[in-house]
Amino acid sequence: MKSPLLSLPGAVPGEGVDEGVAAHYGDLFREQRALADGTGFVDLSHRGVITVSGDDRLSWLHLLLTQHVSELPAHQATEALILSAHGHIEHALYLVDDGETVWAHVEPGTQDALIAYLESMKFFYRVEVADRTAEFAVVHLPAGSIAEDPEGVLVRETSYGRDLFLPRTDLESYAQRNGPPAGLLAYEALRVEQHRPRLGFETDHRTIPHELGWIGTAVHLQKGCYRGQETVARVQNLGKPPRRLVFLHLDGSDVHLPPHGAELRLADEGAEGRKIGFVTTSVRHHELGPVALALVKRNVPVDARLLADSTAAAQEVIVEP
Numbered sequence: 001m002k003s004p005l006l007s008l009p010g011a012v013p014g015e016g017v018d019e020g021v022a023a024h025y026g027d028l029f030r031e032q033r034a035l036a037d038g039t040g041f042v043d044l045s046h047r048g049v050i051t052v053s054g055d056d057r058l059s060w061l062h063l064l065l066t067q068h069v070s071e072l073p074a075h076q077a078t079e080a081l082i083l084s085a086h087g088h089i090e091h092a093l094y095l096v097d098d099g100e101t102v103w104a105h106v107e108p109g110t111q112d113a114l115i116a117y118l119e120s121m122k123f124f125y126r127v128e129v130a131d132r133t134a135e136f137a138v139v140h141l142p143a144g145s146i147a148e149d150p151e152g153v154l155v156r157e158t159s160y161g162r163d164l165f166l167p168r169t170d171l172e173s174y175a176q177r178n179g180p181p182a183g184l185l186a187y188e189a190l191r192v193e194q195h196r197p198r199l200g201f202e203t204d205h206r207t208i209p210h211e212l213g214w215i216g217t218a219v220h221l222q223k224g225c226y227r228g229q230e231t232v233a234r235v236q237n238l239g240k241p242p243r244r245l246v247f248l249h250l251d252g253s254d255v256h257l258p259p260h261g262a263e264l265r266l267a268d269e270g271a272e273g274r275k276i277g278f279v280t281t282s283v284r285h286h287e288l289g290p291v292a293l294a295l296v297k298r299n300v301p302v303d304a305r306l307l308a309d310s311t312a313a314a315q316e317v318i319v320e321p
Helices: 028-036 057-064 111-120 168-178 184-193 229-238
Strands: 022-024 048-053 078-083 089-097 101-106 128-131 136-142 154-158 161-167 243-250 263-266 275-285 289-297 305-308 311-317
Touching: 022 184, 028 184, 028 275, 048 057, 048 111, 048 136, 057 101, 078 229, 089 111, 089 154, 101 154, 101 161, 111 128, 136 168, 161 168, 184 275, 184 289, 243 275, 243 305, 275 305, 289 305, 289 311
Parallel strands: none
Antiparallel strands: 048 101, 048 128, 078 089, 089 101, 136 161, 154 161, 243 289, 243 311, 263 275, 263 305, 275 289, 305 311
């Protein structure tokens, strides 16, 4: 979905899966500071929106998701994953129930595959799954925002801000009343600072939840009966994940940020050393400078200096080795 807010002055489109919204509107650090101060909003209208309605919606989703949702109170936000049979992360859902329908937003372009999977699991349950992306746009308000929520709009409130499921036809008028907006790069900088993983960025085809710190926030350990649960329980009770998410402070003298997938090596071994991980998301933060999230092998010493391609990096522990 291409956002109408890309027509606003200064808007520069994002790249890759985020090309449907603005990366920034001409002043990246001003936009970051505004979000950090609890002002402005972020256009996330390129994200997929799905709904699950019907009397069995919560009990049915409880069987499929990593999160405990069978008794999810109305208007309480949560997040959940769908795993493969081997425990690898396939989908990430950001959920809220309005009392009659579960609403979720998901990564851009993933809703079709997600809906296909959900439809294949309906069996005799009284549920209806729908793609609402064409009708509703996600708008994010930062933590501390005192902006009034539009009447009748469903809100998903978390510790890091509020997500509005705004009718797509109201997006431009909302921006006029509540601007100026902040671009996705500002949102991503705060996400990296908060150590929050993102599907398709911090994940690859073999990522398990333990590697990213998603245990507890998106995975409930006191429930079973979902695909991949055996892997979750085995790693939690008997072992350690093969990789761990780290926060990197990057050398600020480098002009270019290491891109997604940039190989990590031990600085002591130099540029020809063995690969011990890769950069998942790198950003320029308005206070911290260039920083990144990365996945490294579990046994990499926590005090080891690293190289991200040719950029020196110091690591900060997110997931304990």
